[in-house]
Amino acid sequence: MKQTTEHTEVEPKERKLFSLVNEFTMHLKLSAGKSSSANNTAQSYANAMVIFKKFIRRAYSRKRKVKAPYPVSILADDVLLAYYDWLSKVPPDKAKQKAAALAEAKAKATDDADHPEDPDFTPPPPLPPPRYAHSTIQHYLAAAKRFLAWAVAQNYLENFDFGKAEVRLKDGKAGGGKAYPHRKIDPNLAAIVLHYDNLTAPDAEAETQGKSNLARYHARRRRVAVLRNRAIVHVLFDTGLRVSELTGLTRDEIDRALKAVPLPEDVAVEVVGKGERRRTVWITQDSLTHIQAYLQERQDPSNILFAGKKKGSSITRQMVWKIVKDGAKAAGVSDFTGPHAFRHWLARQLFDDEEDPIPIEDVQALLGHASPTTTRTIYAPHTSKARLHKALKKARKRPEDTIQN
Template sequence: MVDSDPVRDTSDGVLSDFERYLRTELGRSPHTVRAYLADVRTLLDHLEATGEHGPAALDLSALRGWLGALHEAGAGRATLARRIAAARVFTSYLHRTGRLDSDPGVLLAGPRQHRALPTVLDETQAAEVCAAAGDDAESPLALRRRAVVEVLYGTGVRVAELCGLDLDDVDRERGTVRVLGKGGKERVVPVGRPALEAVDRWLDGGRPHWATPASGHALFLGARGGRLGVRTARRDVYESTGAVRRTGPHGLRHSAATHLLNGGADLRSVQEFLGHASLSSTQIYTHVSVERLTRVYNQAHPRA
């Protein structure tokens, strides 16, 4: 082990270093950084409560004791799986920086997760949602809501990716949008004419009313002229979908992916479209399509 620094090897010192590592070296999103730090803080608090002091006391037994305490406190599978993921990144970091002689996180087994099938709109509902968004009003708010819904469904981007779009990320000639995804990875996705038309209406009749010198190149703005926030974008979607089938931005993303597969797109193309690092993340949408096919079969086939 490398020479220790009594200040930097305290829990607070290590957490501060770990936060920088997550942001700068791993490129994790602010949301992920906050979640990992909160999870690791519970681990360090558990160590303190059991009489151990500092991250150097971490071993497999301590990790299992922490997880056991969480389970007894009522933590579900998803919570345990998320905290195991955070712990593995943390112990790997401690080992890499010489604070641990070995990495106990690689031996940590987590609960098998039951992945719930995502709720999606059918094609008719999606069309109704897009038609209802904005309700043909010409106010900046209505124009933004319509554009937000159309772009989310038309591109399948994450809501944070939508909020990060700049004016020059939209290429009308090619019918594409340049997106900065998780881990700082850039991808280009196709976008349909209805979404482009909704964006143009927002740019012509909505954005100029709210734009200020501080707006910069942000495509979507809040009412005060700043870049549209994720929470406000979610509210736009919920307000727009309420009359048809209330869903959020991720529901529109799920719907876009499922409708692509239903229309004949191959899984690899949908993976690129969504910006998934692993094909396994995309495969859940095949289950959604098969589930729908099974319902249709049971209703329509004489031998079902």
């Protein structure tokens, strides 16, 4: 006699939220492949998800009384709005709080020293507590959105309404949301380039005559660094490249131009930017001259254009930032100046050309944006009034001139 066995369907075990976050960050890194831009994005999103985990621990453990490990079902359609509210209020971290307290104590000590027992002296108000910058909040939200969209696409969040979560975030931010924070670019930005132009590259041979090989080695490295930094700020000023695009440049792209006598006036270089979008930028003859001097002094077979400290590696993004910040400090340029300021500078020059303004679609192509909306929002929030007035005067007609006979 046959025995039949009844099979009961077992409920699949619910996924844990943090293991899903880890799977997502691993997915980003594997998808990035060898693209430096994609790898940078993957790493920045991975760092952002650390903050998302911190939010879950604090918001759900303390306020909603949910214990770890957290199941994915705790994510409701208010999660993005709750995350935004939390980011807007929470101090970034203890290190920044400590730095702010130290700055306040230092300012108070200075005031006390400058105004001893002065009854008329009113001390300045205390410094506001540190908060995440608007751009940082937007980046963290973008990472959280991408994670949620990925989890929904993988069917890990069956009951989660991503569209509703986005609408609730948008509606919640409508009352107190901020527009894109447009930082004013220092009009003397070019002073950074001039600073490096005027910086004397050490004469390694003269400085180390009669000294050890090690001394000659270090003197030569200092000379190469000065020539490299000079070439970097010139290329940034010419092209408005993103830092990741600059660090990904290779010698192949300009080698033929460097062998030409004389050097060409401009050389077209193809770069790969965000979203693996390719575009062409033009490096001027002046920049080529500085690149040529740097490569001749470097004397190595590496195909990397701007080399870093480690053999066979390109210069790091952090080092490019340091080069620009050091130049800005030496030249007396705004403290908020970084490599991206050159991008804003180039866009403003293109938009504000009174004689022959560049159409926004062309600026979009030059900067490598996916949409002209990005170009308009970030780089051209205010149209030049002088250019608008000139266009209006040109288009105006007298009433009698418009009558068609």
